[in-house]
Amino acid sequence: MDLALLVLMHEVFGVDLWIATPIAFIASLIFNFALQRSFTFRARNRRHVSLFKYLALVVFNILAIDVIVNAFDAWGISYGIGKAVATVLTTSWNFWLYRVWIFKGEPVAGVQVPQAVEQRTTHL
DSSP states (O other): OHHHHHHHIIIIOOOOOOHHEEEEEEEEHHHHHHHIIISOOOSSSSSHHHHHHHHHHHHHHHHHHHHHHHHHHTSSOOOHHHHHHHHHHHHHHHHHHHIIIOOOHHHHHHOOOOOOHHHHHHOO
């Protein structure tokens, strides 16, 4: 979704890379937050806590991706390759941070966490 939107905005609509890159990234992250929270991690912590942490990571990722994509372009290497490199890097650190920081949290009051699930998440 991210790369497709980036190519569409930059190649089809002529949006500058410095603008198209973060817009494509933000759109895909909004979609991904909902999916990660609901389906992948089935987070039970307070939504606003994970959202705040997620947004902090988003800001960091936007800066990192923008710098990487534009550095590759400035070096005369395809921005698409820069985007691929940035995607590999952010995917690596994002999954780890999702699991140990963003979607891991204190249980919601009144929700029982099965012991097997609790043990699995504490041994990271």
